[in-house]
Amino acid sequence: HxxxxxxxxxxxxxxxxxxxxxxxxxxxxxxxxxxxxxxxxxxxNYFYIVGPADDPAKITGLNATEAFQSIMENGLTEPDQVKFITRGDQSGTHSKEQSLWKAAGYNYSEVNTSGPWYVDAGSPMGATLIMANEKSAYTLTDMSTFMAYKGNLTLVPLIEGGDELxxxxxxxxxxxxxxxxxxxxxxxxxxxxxxxxxxxxxxxxxxxxxxxxxxxxxxxxxxxxxxxxxxxxxxxxxxxxxxx
CATH class of the missing domain: 3.40.190.10 (Periplasmic binding protein-like II)
Known part of the structure; x- marks a missing residue:
């Protein structure tokens, strides 16, 4: 598996x-x-964009592509405050993430090398969620894995539902x-x-x-x-x- x-x-x-x-x-x-x-x-089910409750990139209320735009813009200017953790493992979730960057108007190869705000976990979903939690970062997760792990996380779903997810x-x-x-x-x-x-x-x-x-x-x-x-x-x- x-x-x-x-x-x-x-x-x-x-x-x-x-x-x-x-x-x-x-x-x-x-x-x-x-x-x-x-x-x-x-x-x-649906993917969630999860992140710290204080939402430093201010994505709450945006759609998924707008949220990705805001995360990147804020990550580039404030990489200590705004980070995104990618699975980076060619999983279905990683493919969905890449499609969202494309929909947001970005070339993924440029996103992937754009700076310290974008962190490659190279890990399955559970380990990626734990890393995002430790770094108070944003990530894309499937709903079911988040529900299974949320008791050990301070991250919260900020964007959920809709055709994009x-x-x-x-x-x-x-x-x-x-x-x-x-x-x-x-x-x-x-x-x-x-x-x-x-x-x-x-x-x-x-x-x-x-x-x-x-x-x-x-x-x-x-x-x-x-x-x-x-x-x-x-x-x-x-x-x-x-x-x-």
């Missing part, structure tokens, strides 16, 4: 039977390259024609379970008791919200596996 980048690399080598990932552009390319069969959307989870079975060693039938059976009414109910309530709100929203009847095509929401999975 690991971030989307690690998962896709494993899928490209045929080391796994299916992927559960959250980076549509790379998922589509993975399928176009012949490594995966079909993309199935099954759950979603939508986070869609999908499953892709590995193509057995390109990777003959994979268990395609088992992968599709598991994907069919993910989109089943039984599993969707589990997804839609998971975390409610412990955290006071579910960590994910079920994909069932939410195809439009997730921005997925009708084909990506078909139940059960349509992709056939080559006959043994």
């Amino acid at each position: 690991g971030g989307t980048g690690i998962a896709i690399a494993a899928g490209q080598k045929g080391d796994v039977d299916l992927l559960i990932v959250h980076d549509k552009a790379r998922e589509v390319k993975f399928i176009q390259d012949g490594d995966g069969l079909e993309r199935r959307c099954f759950a979603y 939508l986070n869609v989870y999908s499953a892709i079975a590995i193509n057995p024609e390109k990777h003959p060693g994979v268990n395609c039938r088992l992968a599709n059976d598991f994907i069919d379970y993910l989109v089943s009414a039984e599993c969707q109910e589990i997804i839609g309530t998971y975390g409610q008791e412990q955290y006071g709100k579910p960590l994910f929203f079920k994909g069932e009847d939410s195809c439009d919200v997730m921005g997925c095509s009708a084909e990506e929401c078909v139940v059960p999975t349509q992709a056939g596996c080559a006959e043994a």
Whole structure:
């Protein structure tokens, strides 16, 4: 297990039977390259932009791209007060962060080398949140990891919700024609379970008791919200596996 980048690399080598990932552009390319069969959307939540409660970059009330602009502008002029921690690990969250910098009008390679305000954690989400907390810095996080860690953090969500911060989870079975060693039938059976009414109910309530709100929203009847095509929401999975 690991971030989307690690998962896709494993899928490209045929080391796994299916992927559960959250980076549509790379998922589509993975399928176009012949490594995966079909993309199935099954759950979603949102990314948060979190930071210190005193919000030195004054991003509260802005949208996500405006927030990134303000963080960079203030980070460049006051790097001791305003910092941003990036995962820097080619995960789905890191890809989302890069897309937000682009939407804010910046070239990511320039952001990445623009000064001490921008700190590369090179770490998974939990470790990145802990580093951001220690440095009283901003970061982009998925909602579920933040909820799981927030009891140990002083960081607070400053920007949440909205289409810009939508986070869609999908499953892709590995193509057995390109990777003959994979268990395609088992992968599709598991994907069919993910989109089943039984599993969707589990997804839609998971975390409610412990955290006071579910960590994910079920994909069932939410195809439009997730921005997925009708084909990506078909139940059960349509992709056939080559006959043994």
